[in-house]
Amino acid sequence: MNTFERRKKIVEMVNGTGSQLVNDISARLGVTDVTVRADLRLLEEQGLLTRFHGGAARIGNPSPALSPSETQEISLSERYMLAADPKRRIAIEAARMVREGDTIILDSGSTTKLLAEELATMKNITVITNNLPAVNILVGNTDITLVVCGGTVRHKTVSLHGSIAEYALRGVSADLMFVGADGLDCENGITTFNEGYAVSAVMAAAAQKVVVLTDSTKFSRKGFNVVLPVEKIDVIITDSEAPDEAVIRLREKGKTVILADTH
Secondary structure, three states: OHHHHHHHHHHHHHHHHHHHEEEHHHHHOOOHHHHHHHHHHHHHHHOOOEOOOOOEEOOOOOOOOOOOHHHHHHHHHHHHHHOOOOHHHHHHHHOOOOOOOOEEEOOOOHHHHHHHHHOOOOOOOOEOOOOOHHHHOOOOOOOOOEEOOOOOOEOOOOOOOOHHHHHOOOOEEEEEEEEEOEEEEOOOEHHHHHHHHHHHHHHHHHHEEEEOOOOHHHHHHHOOOEEEHHOOOEEEEEEEEOOHHHHHHHOOOOEEEEEEOOO
């Protein structure tokens, strides 16, 4: 059972009975209480349930016109559309690359934030990041060594940039770097419309492998600033709607392209 399936099951359990205790969920799913609490916190942030001390409850009361099973189905189909969200599926695929003992770098961005949610219950990994929402997600897990870059806050992306952040990354050695993209060009690499992107190049230089997380819509966009040239990219994880021509061209250049299942 992967992370997404486990959280989906928790929502089903809570919706089916109205409430569940942490120890009951952990016993049924065969995971630790720490894992369940982290899942409940993220599910509450997504508006799928509400937490109380020692457990979680269904949000609101079922409509008397609907049976419990019908109420549950509506909840999962409307609120759990994240199953079909390409960014979520890309994040799940990226998390499969991370192994216990790895040191990873997370750049700023919405998809890397979703990846942080997938990593939130892992053990014995080190995460280095300038992504402040990711920090907030990961900080509760004491089994993760969390390293936060210093620097100046860029409010638009809620992340840390500038010379202090770049200096903090010098001398770092990581197994993987995960980076998002405003645009991905087969010839030029990752591009952006933003300023303050220099820290990404420093992150890439510190990693053994650079992994780009981008949904298929970014293949049709090209920003005016090059974040990372295509030569610095090792793996691209995208969705099955990515243009065939672009996928073929990237593979011809020796890049690993993974198409996350969005169905």
